[in-house]
Amino acid sequence: MFLKFLLRRLLYVIPMLFITTLIVFSLILLIPGDPVLAMLGDSATHEKIAELRQQLGLDQPVMLQYFHWLNNAIHGDLGRSIFTGQHVDEALMQTLSVTMQLVVVGMIFSIVGGIFFAVTSIYFPNSWMDYVARFFGTLGTAIPTFLVAMILIIFFSLKLNWLPATGFTSLIDGPGTFLKGIILPGFSLSLAGIAVITRHLRSSLLETMDADYVRTAYSKGVSRYRAIFKHSLQNAMLPVVTTIGLLFGTALGATVVVENIFAIPGMGQLVVNAIEQRDFTMVQGVVLVMIVMVIVINFITDIVYALLDPRIEY
Amino acid sequence: MSFKTIFQRLMAEKLAFISFIFLAILVIIALLAPYIAPYDPFKQDLSEVMSPPSAKHWLGTDGLGSDIFSQLLNGSQTAIKAALFAILLPLFIGVPLGTLSGYFGGIVDDIFMRIIDGIIAIPAIILALGITSALGVNLWNAMMAIGIIFTPQFARLARGQTLQIRSEPYVEAAKISGAGSVWIMVRHIIPNISPPIVVQASFNLSIAILIETTLSFLGLGAQAPDVSWGNLIQQGYSMIDMNPWMMVYPGIAILLTILAGNFLGDGLRVALDPKQKSS
Amino acid sequence: MNTETPILEVNHLKAYIPSSKGEIKPVNDISFSIKKGEIVALVGESGSGKSVSSLSIMGLNASAIKYRPESSILFEGQDLLKLKEKELRKIRGNDIAMIFQDPMSSLNPVHPIGRQIAESIILHKKVSYKEAMKLALDLLNKVGIPDAERRLNDYPHQLSGGMRQRAMIAIALACNPKLLIADEPTTALDVTIQSQILNLLRDLQKEFGISILLITHDLGVVAETADRVLVMYCGEIVEEGNVEEIFENPGHPYTKGLMDSIPSLYGPSKDILDAIPGIVPNPLELPQGCHFVTRCAFATENCHEDSPTLKKHTSGNRVACWNPLIKEGVEGR
Ligand SMILES: Nc1ncnc2c1ncn2[C@@H]1O[C@H](COP(=O)(O)OP(=O)(O)OP(=O)(O)O)[C@@H](O)[C@H]1O
Ligand code: SF4
Ligand SMILES: [Mg+2]
Numbered sequence A: 001m002f003l004k005f006l007l008r009r010l011l012y013v014i015p016m017l018f019i020t021t022l023i024v025f026s027l028i029l030l031i032p033g034d035p036v037l038a039m040l041g042d043s044a045t046h047e048k049i050a051e052l053r054q055q056l057g058l059d060q061p062v063m064l065q066y067f068h069w070l071n072n073a074i075h076g077d078l079g080r081s082i083f084t085g086q087h088v089d090e091a092l093m094q095t096l097s098v099t100m101q102l103v104v105v106g107m108i109f110s111i112v113g114g115i116f117f118a119v120t121s122i123y124f125p126n127s128w129m130d131y132v133a134r135f136f137g138t139l140g141t142a143i144p145t146f147l148v149a150m151i152l153i154i155f156f157s158l159k160l161n162w163l164p165a166t167g168f169t170s171l172i173d174g175p176g177t178f179l180k181g182i183i184l185p186g187f188s189l190s191l192a193g194i195a196v197i198t199r200h201l202r203s204s205l206l207e208t209m210d211a212d213y214v215r216t217a218y219s220k221g222v223s224r225y226r227a228i229f230k231h232s233l234q235n236a237m238l239p240v241v242t243t244i245g246l247l248f249g250t251a252l253g254a255t256v257v258v259e260n261i262f263a264i265p266g267m268g269q270l271v272v273n274a275i276e277q278r279d280f281t282m283v284q285g286v287v288l289v290m291i292v293m294v295i296v297i298n299f300i301t302d303i304v305y306a307l308l309d310p311r312i313e314y
Numbered sequence B: 001m002s003f004k005t006i007f008q009r010l011m012a013e014k015l016a017f018i019s020f021i022f023l024a025i026l027v028i029i030a031l032l033a034p035y036i037a038p039y040d041p042f043k044q045d046l047s048e049v050m051s052p053p054s055a056k057h058w059l060g061t062d063g064l065g066s067d068i069f070s071q072l073l074n075g076s077q078t079a080i081k082a083a084l085f086a087i088l089l090p091l092f093i094g095v096p097l098g099t100l101s102g103y104f105g106g107i108v109d110d111i112f113m114r115i116i117d118g119i120i121a122i123p124a125i126i127l128a129l130g131i132t133s134a135l136g137v138n139l140w141n142a143m144m145a146i147g148i149i150f151t152p153q154f155a156r157l158a159r160g161q162t163l164q165i166r167s168e169p170y171v172e173a174a175k176i177s178g179a180g181s182v183w184i185m186v187r188h189i190i191p192n193i194s195p196p197i198v199v200q201a202s203f204n205l206s207i208a209i210l211i212e213t214t215l216s217f218l219g220l221g222a223q224a225p226d227v228s229w230g231n232l233i234q235q236g237y238s239m240i241d242m243n244p245w246m247m248v249y250p251g252i253a254i255l256l257t258i259l260a261g262n263f264l265g266d267g268l269r270v271a272l273d274p275k276q277k278s279s
Numbered sequence C: 001m002n003t004e005t006p007i008l009e010v011n012h013l014k015a016y017i018p019s020s021k022g023e024i025k026p027v028n029d030i031s032f033s034i035k036k037g038e039i040v041a042l043v044g045e046s047g048s049g050k051s052v053s054s055l056s057i058m059g060l061n062a063s064a065i066k067y068r069p070e071s072s073i074l075f076e077g078q079d080l081l082k083l084k085e086k087e088l089r090k091i092r093g094n095d096i097a098m099i100f101q102d103p104m105s106s107l108n109p110v111h112p113i114g115r116q117i118a119e120s121i122i123l124h125k126k127v128s129y130k131e132a133m134k135l136a137l138d139l140l141n142k143v144g145i146p147d148a149e150r151r152l153n154d155y156p157h158q159l160s161g162g163m164r165q166r167a168m169i170a171i172a173l174a175c176n177p178k179l180l181i182a183d184e185p186t187t188a189l190d191v192t193i194q195s196q197i198l199n200l201l202r203d204l205q206k207e208f209g210i211s212i213l214l215i216t217h218d219l220g221v222v223a224e225t226a227d228r229v230l231v232m233y234c235g236e237i238v239e240e241g242n243v244e245e246i247f248e249n250p251g252h253p254y255t256k257g258l259m260d261s262i263p264s265l266y267g268p269s270k271d272i273l274d275a276i277p278g279i280v281p282n283p284l285e286l287p288q289g290c291h292f293v294t295r296c297a298f299a300t301e302n303c304h305e306d307s308p309t310l311k312k313h314t315s316g317n318r319v320a321c322w323n324p325l326i327k328e329g330v331e332g333r
Helices: A001-029 A033-039 A046-058 A062-074 A086-124 A129-141 A144-160 A176-211 A212-220 A224-261 A267-276 A282-310 B002-010 B014-037 B066-104 B106-121 B124-135 B138-164 B169-176 B181-217 B230-240 B245-271 C050-058 C085-091 C113-124 C129-142 C161-173 C191-208 C219-225 C241-249 C252-258
Strands: C008-017 C026-036 C039-043 C072-075 C096-099 C179-183 C211-216 C228-233 C236-242
Touching: A001 A062, A001 A282, A001 B106, A001 B124, A033 A046, A033 A212, A033 A282, A033 C008, A086 A129, A086 A224, A086 A267, A086 A282, A129 A176, A129 B245, A144 A176, A144 B181, A144 B230, A144 B245, A144 C236, A176 A224, A212 A224, A212 C096, A212 C161, A224 A267, A224 A282, A224 B124, A267 A282, A267 B124, A267 C026, A282 B181, B002 B014, B002 B245, B002 C026, B014 B066, B014 B245, B066 B106, B066 B138, B066 B181, B066 B230, B066 B245, B124 B138, B124 B169, B124 B181, B138 B181, B169 B181, B181 B230, B181 C211, B230 B245, C008 C050, C026 C050, C026 C236, C039 C191, C039 C219, C050 C072, C050 C096, C050 C179, C085 C228, C096 C161, C113 C129, C113 C161, C113 C179, C129 C161, C179 C191, C191 C211, C191 C219, C211 C219, C219 C241, C228 C241, C228 C252, C236 C252
Parallel strands: C039 C211, C039 C228, C096 C179, C179 C211
Antiparallel strands: C008 C026, C008 C072, C228 C236
C-alpha cells in the first residue's frame, strides 16, 4: 500500500524534474548574442570556441540539445568548467556535502526555534515571551540574510570573539570545530525560517486550540499543557510541514549569501565565483543540483505529511 | 466596493496606512533622487574621508569622502526600480497569461500550469542567479530576473481566481446572454481577481527589494554608476572598524522598506476582503 | 418519582459577556437540579443558552464568558464555579463527562479511538496504558461497536457517523461518571442512527444509574428519552416539568409552539416558524418584560412591562408566563 503510494508520488515528481531541468537548460537561450562568444569573451582562441560549440552541441535543434544535455547530466556528466576546465560534477561533489551540512543545521535551527517561539507565544499569551515571538516573526522575514550574517559576525566574532567569522570544518573531520564554525552561519540561514515557522505555527495553533476535539480533551480533564502538546500541536503542525518543506528551498538559496560571507567552500561560493568568471556551465550545474535537491525535499515533505496525517489514504 | 471604502478601511489599519505613506514618500524620493541629492554619490573628496554627520554631510562620508546621504537616495532609486519590475512585469505578462489559461482550460492550461509549477518550485535566489548568469551581470538584468521570477506566481494566482469566478452564476449568466470572452474577462474576471493580486504585489515589493539588495551585495546586481543599498552595506562592512554607521543607514533603509511592504500587504488583505463587514 | 437529594443543583446561574456594544447575557438567572439516575432534557431554539449553561457546569466556557457572584453550581455539595482549575480537572471526565454534537470534529483526527478513550482512564485512574487499552476495548463493546478490537486502532475518519458518536460516548463513560452532559448528541446523525444512540443513552442510564443532562432542540428526542424537561428561551428557563405533563399540558406559549412543530402521526407538523412566528430577538436588544412578547399570540399589556417568574401550577409544571395555558391555577411558587 505504502509502496504504491510512494510510486504514485514518484510519478508526479518525474514531470516536475523534466520541466525544471528544461528550464535550467533553456537558461542558455537567454544568453544574448552568440552564447559561446558571450561565455568565452572576445579574446578566446578559435580552437576554444570550436570546442565549446562542440560541447554544447549548439548546431543541433534546441530539443535535441536538451535531450543530449539531459542524457549526459543523468550520467553525471555536466560538462567542463569554461574557466578552469574542471569537470563540473567533480566541483559539485566537493561542495555538495558542505552545503548540505549547512542547510541541515540551518533547518534544524529554524524548526526548533520556530516551534519554540510559536508554542511559548501560545502558552503564555500577552507575556513578554509572546511579544518576543511576535517581534521575531515580523522582523525575521524583513531582514536580509546578509545583514543578519554581518551583524552576527560583528557581535559574536569581532566584538566578543566567541565564534569564528570564517572557515568551515566538516562534521566528520571534527565535530567540535564543526559546531563552533556552523553556529553563526546556521543561525544566519535560519532566521527567516524561524520567523516563517513561528508565524505559521502560531496562527495554526490558535485555530486548533479552539477546535472541538481540544474541547473534548479538556472535558476529559486534561491539563492545558497536555491539551496543547498532545492535542493541539500535532494537528497544528500538519500544515506547517508543507511550509518547512518550502523553507528548505529558501535556505538552500540563502546558502549562496551565507557561504560567501563566512567563506564556506560550498556550492553557494562556487556559483558566485562561477558567475563572476562567466563560467556558465558551472552555474548551470550548481543550479541544476540545487533544483533537484529542492524537488527531492518536496517529495520527502509529501511523504512525511502523509505519514503524519492518518486521514490521507495511501 | 468603491475605492473610497477600501481607502477608509486601509486607514483603519494603522500600521498599513503608515507603511503606505512611507512607501509613497520613498517612491517620490526615488524619482527625485538625482535632483534632491546634495552631492554626486560618486564624487570623491579625499579631504573629508570618513567624516561624521555634519551640516554639510548629513550622514557623513565614506572612505573616499563620498556623501553617504546622496548614496542612500540613489540606492532608493535602485530598490524602487527593482520593486516596480517585480510588480509590473508579472502584472502585464503573468496575469493575462494566467487568466487566459484558467478561462479556457484544457490541455494548454494543463501544460502551462505544469511549467508554472516547475518554475515556482525553484527557489527565487537560485533562479535569479541562473538568469543573471545567462543575461550578464548588471542591474537591468537583475531586475529582469526578479520580474521573471514573479511572473509565474502571478499567473498561478490569476488562474486560480479565474477558475473560481468562471463558474460563478453571474459569469454563467453573462455567457448565456451572449457576452464575448474578452468582455467577460475584462468586465467580470479581472475586477474580481484583482484584490488578491494587489495584496501579493505588495508582498512582492518586499521580496524584490530583498533579492535586489542580496544580488547587489554579492556583486551580481547594481554596478557603478548605479548604487544599491546592498552595495552600501557591503562597503560599510569592510569599513566596520572605522565607521559602523555606514552599515547602519542602508540596513535601516532596507529593513523599513521591507517591513512597510509586508505591513501594507497585511493591511490590504484585510481591507480588500469582501467578506469583511463594511462598518 | 425519585426523591433523593439532587446530584447537581444549579442556582441563579447568570453568565454574561461584557462587550463594547453592551452586555450579552447568554444565561440569565436559571436554576434547576438533576437527581440521581434522572434524565433531564434542556430544550430551546438555537442561541437560547443551552450550550453555555452546560459548559458552565464543566467550567469550559470561553474565557469571555463571566459569571455573576451569586451564581452557584453545586455538584455533590461542592460549588463548581468556585473550584480551582486543578480541582475541576479531577471532576471533568471522571465525575462529570460530556459528549458533543459533532462527533467528527469532536474527536482528535490524529489519534486512534482507543488511545482517546484510554487517555481519560489514565488521567483519572492509576492504571497502566495497557490496562487502560483493555478497559477501552470493554467500553467499545459496551457502546455497541462491532469488531471493537480492530476499531481500537482506527482513526475517527475511518468510522461512520454513528460509530463516532458511540466512540464519543465510550470516552465519556470511561471513568463511570455520575453525570453525563450530552449537548445535541444526535443532531448531526441520521434518523435511524439517532434513535440507536438515544436507546444506548437510556440503557446506560438504566444500567449504571447515570444522571443525564440531555440538550436538544428536538422535542421528539425529549419524548423518547427524558424524565423531566427544562424549556429555555433567551437565556431563561420559561417552563419546567415532567415529560408527560409538558407534552400533554404545555403551560408556556413557547412550549406549546415547540410542541406544535413536532412531526406527529396524527397530523401534518408545522414548521417551527409557523408554530412560533418571528425570530429570536437579538441578545443585545431583548424586549422589556417577557422576552417572548414579540412572538407571543397570548401577550397582554403587562407582558410588555413586567418579567414573569417561574410559578408552580397544579399540574406540577413550573411556568414563567402571565397568561399560562394551564388554567387550573397557581400553587404558590
Ligand atoms: N464565546 C462566546 N462569545 C460570544 N457570544 C457567545 C459565546 N458563546 C455563546 N455566545 C452567545 O450566547 C448565546 C447562547 O449561545 P449557546 O451556544 O448557549 O446557544 P444554544 O442554545 O446552545 O444554541 P444551539 O442550539 O445553536 O447550540 C448566543 O447568543 C451566542 O451568540
Ligand atoms: S408572559 Fe405574556 S408574552 Fe410572555 S409568554 Fe406569557 S403571555 Fe406570552
Ligand atoms: Mg449549543
